[in-house]
Amino acid sequence: MIIDRVEIENFGPYRGSHVLNLGVGDQPLVVIHGQNMTGKTTILNSVRWALYGIAKGRTGQAIPTRELINSDAFAEGDRRVAVRLTIRTSEEEGGSTYVLRRQRQAGRGTANPVADNDFEEFVDIEQDGNVLKPLAFPELVSTLLPEGISRFFLFDGELLNEYEELVREGGEREAQAVKEAIEMILGLPAARKGRDDASALKDETSRKLQREARKNRQAKEAGDKLEALGVRKAQLEGDRDAVKSATRDAQQKLRSLEQNLKRYEESREDAGLREGLRQQLDDLEQRRKSRLDERRQLVKELWRDILAPRLKQETARLDEERARREDALHRLRTAEREIHQLTASIEEGHCSHCGQMLPEENRARVRAEIADLSRTVDELTPQADHERLQELSGIIRQLRAVAPAGKEDAVRLVEKDLDEIHITRYRVEQDLKRVEERLRSIDTEELLQHGREADRLERLIGEQNAKLREIERDLEQVKSEIDHYQRIVLQNDSPVFKRLEVELRTLEALEDTFARAVDLLTDELRKEVEAHASEIFRKLTTDPTYAGLRINENYGLTILDHDGLPVPQRSAGAEQIVALSLLGAINRMATKRGPVIMDTPFGRLDRGHRANILRYVPTMADQVVLLVHDGEVDRERDLKEIQPLVDAEYRIEHPTSTSSELVPEPVLSRA
């Protein structure tokens, strides 16, 4: 199947009508060039919306109709959006041309349409020029490209992320939807549904047997038991289905919440960081207060340390004065004693020391000596103040009693810590300011609520799983009792009974055959996916040390080296190559007839990988549409080698911020 033509009207940045001819010639590749934010993803979304009525935003959520309509058109009163697809199927697919058109417009009487139900939807279909009933639209779409597997044909960055979750160890739960889609495209539902259908028919036959059994007296009692057990079994199966469905819903909600939370991962980190910083500020404040208290206590005695040098100096000065005054006192007393002796010598006429007579001529010299000594006494008397000396001794004693407290170092440490607290607090406040700035645009309460809801759902899923195990156990018990009573019933030998018995055994065997086939088929398909993915991976990778891929039960792929050992670390680019290899393998095993539309597939890849993928993508399907920006694919350089495979090229012009145009480019190989 080929998409021949896409006609879009007022869709996103495309105001008015725009036509994209995709199936021009016989070559598989169509390349659409456009810068970011100009409307590349819109092209992919327009196809998705035309087929399934849903356009996806960057993180996989549905874009509301109001936001799909070109804003300029809407402002001028043209409040509708439409896409028309022309699809051609090959001869072996029926050889028809289909036209599918979907349009949404503001409902009559809706002055300000906002919500999706403010818009009315119209769909039209034609097959080879004949108009079909609109009711046939969903059926036709599931005929052409069922939505469940559309992710293998219309893939964008979000899908690559889903695949990366799948190939990442531990990412299975996030990628559950992808795993289910893979199994769907690989054909596992055929075996599973076969098993379930055989089981349902077996139960039906069993009920018929019970009815038949009532006709036979011997088996009547067993039949009654079986009837009651049948009711119990139906109840348990109903409970099991209800629990499974509730678990599935919870898982789906959880997945969507986790996607939301992932989107806000950075904000969550910021929210956590903010909490941490606030806590740090509280701790710093506590520490500051405690240090201030400590300092207050220390300062009570600190004056002794502060005064210590002055006291020392003063004591030394007073010591010196005391020594000086003691010396003066000593000299004064000596002088007074000598005056006294000399005066006695003069008065008594002989020397008071040796007792010899003191001649007259010597007496004058003694008197002069006494006069000198008297002058010395006069000079020393003010110095040799005994009271002052006593006072000095008292002061010195008191000063010496004031010893330093030894708190100076402790205070210095406290001061240093207070400085550090001050600096740290400033830094933390600045960090907090930055984080709060980043968080201003985020509804953190909603974020926390999402987190709490995710926890609740996790718990609920756990409880439901426990309940499910209990129900399964009861069901097994009931089934074994049914087997027991059935054996009794089967002793009946009427022809109808015999026939039903054969039917029952046939269905039992058929159910078991399908059940075994599910396991075998899963195993075989997985090995085949691994082989194809490895082959494609070897073509795409530029790393010669990578030898292939190994698949796990969730279709996650591990890179292997030449010794068959897993490569533990891989780059984001390598993840993308692995994901593309898986996509390629699945497309190869499913069909080559669906069109593949890839949005910005080379974002994280270097030139070598880009060249390998560009060589590979035209072989993926009969029609491959690449939506690329100049940063990832250089028209002259990168497309040169695959030019013969390019059927058409377009460039998205973006004259204003709210409008884009699709301009055909001459294909280089034909230029």
Next chain:
Amino acid sequence: MTIWSKQWRAMSADRLARILEQCRSEFHPELSADLVAEAASIQARNQFSDRRDAARREMRELIAHVVTHLPQGGGTQ
């Protein structure tokens, strides 16, 4: 029949039939090979439909047919 299931018939119904036949011959040789092949075909045709009425009706008819045409003396071969 849908385009999708036509493609599927070509590439995966055969696979399902082959695996079912492998399981039949190994674990339930008493079952008819034709019955299993036809059941595979019914399931391949109806695998994308969540409404099982059509598939079960076909399966029921198939079983009834097989049981009716069994040789005297039982067995499902």
